[in-house]
Amino acid sequence: MRGSPYSEGAKFIERFRRPTYGKLEIDVTIDDSKAYTKPFTVRINQQISPDEEIIEFVCNENQQFRRRVKID
Numbered sequence: 001m002r003g004s005p006y007s008e009g010a011k012f013i014e015r016f017r018r019p020t021y022g023k024l025e026i027d028v029t030i031d032d033s034k035a036y037t038k039p040f041t042v043r044i045n046q047q048i049s050p051d052e053e054i055i056e057f058v059c060n061e062n063q064q065f066r067r068r069v070k071i072d
Contacts, residue, residue, distance in 0.1 A: 007034040022048050 010032035017025040024046040031039040
Protein backbone atom coordinates (compact mmCIF):
# COMPACT_ATOMS: atom_id res chain seq x y z
CA MET A 1 0.00 0.00 0.00
CA ARG A 2 1.24 3.49 -0.84
CA GLY A 3 4.21 2.41 -2.91
CA SER A 4 5.18 -0.97 -1.45
CA PRO A 5 6.03 -3.28 -4.35
CA TYR A 6 4.56 -6.72 -4.88
CA SER A 7 4.56 -9.21 -7.74
CA GLU A 8 1.79 -11.26 -9.34
CA GLY A 9 2.74 -14.18 -7.06
CA ALA A 10 2.09 -12.25 -3.84
CA LYS A 11 -0.17 -13.76 -1.17
CA PHE A 12 -2.05 -11.52 1.26
CA ILE A 13 -3.54 -13.03 4.42
CA GLU A 14 -5.91 -10.90 6.51
CA ARG A 15 -6.83 -11.82 10.08
CA PHE A 16 -9.49 -9.90 11.97
CA ARG A 17 -9.66 -9.97 15.76
CA ARG A 18 -11.78 -8.16 18.32
CA PRO A 19 -9.66 -8.31 21.52
CA THR A 20 -12.00 -6.10 23.58
CA TYR A 21 -15.26 -4.27 23.09
CA GLY A 22 -14.71 -1.25 20.85
CA LYS A 23 -11.39 -2.40 19.40
CA LEU A 24 -10.58 -4.24 16.18
CA GLU A 25 -7.17 -5.60 15.17
CA ILE A 26 -6.44 -6.40 11.53
CA ASP A 27 -3.23 -8.31 10.77
CA VAL A 28 -2.16 -8.35 7.12
CA THR A 29 0.63 -10.79 6.20
CA ILE A 30 2.39 -10.31 2.87
CA ASP A 31 4.25 -13.29 1.41
CA ASP A 32 6.03 -12.44 -1.84
CA SER A 33 9.41 -14.06 -2.42
CA LYS A 34 10.03 -12.02 -5.59
CA ALA A 35 9.70 -8.64 -3.83
CA TYR A 36 10.77 -9.40 -0.21
CA THR A 37 13.29 -11.68 1.49
CA LYS A 38 10.72 -13.09 3.96
CA PRO A 39 7.01 -12.72 4.78
CA PHE A 40 6.03 -9.87 7.10
CA THR A 41 2.93 -8.80 9.00
CA VAL A 42 1.44 -5.34 9.51
CA ARG A 43 -1.12 -4.68 12.27
CA ILE A 44 -3.86 -2.09 11.86
CA ASN A 45 -5.67 -1.04 15.05
CA GLN A 46 -9.19 0.33 14.68
CA GLN A 47 -11.63 1.85 17.17
CA ILE A 48 -15.26 0.78 16.84
CA SER A 49 -17.91 3.17 18.12
CA PRO A 50 -20.91 1.27 19.53
CA ASP A 51 -23.65 3.46 18.00
CA GLU A 52 -22.10 4.14 14.60
CA GLU A 53 -22.38 2.25 11.35
CA ILE A 54 -19.18 0.68 10.01
CA ILE A 55 -18.28 2.19 6.62
CA GLU A 56 -16.76 -0.25 4.16
CA PHE A 57 -13.53 0.81 2.46
CA VAL A 58 -14.16 0.94 -1.27
CA CYS A 59 -11.34 0.85 -3.80
CA ASN A 60 -10.93 4.15 -5.65
CA GLU A 61 -10.59 2.32 -8.95
CA ASN A 62 -14.29 1.40 -8.91
CA GLN A 63 -15.43 4.86 -7.83
CA GLN A 64 -18.27 3.28 -5.82
CA PHE A 65 -17.80 5.52 -2.77
CA ARG A 66 -19.69 8.50 -4.20
CA ARG A 67 -22.62 6.28 -5.18
CA ARG A 68 -23.00 4.92 -1.64
CA VAL A 69 -22.24 8.02 0.41
CA LYS A 70 -23.62 11.46 -0.37
CA ILE A 71 -20.94 14.13 -0.03
CA ASP A 72 -22.04 17.77 0.19
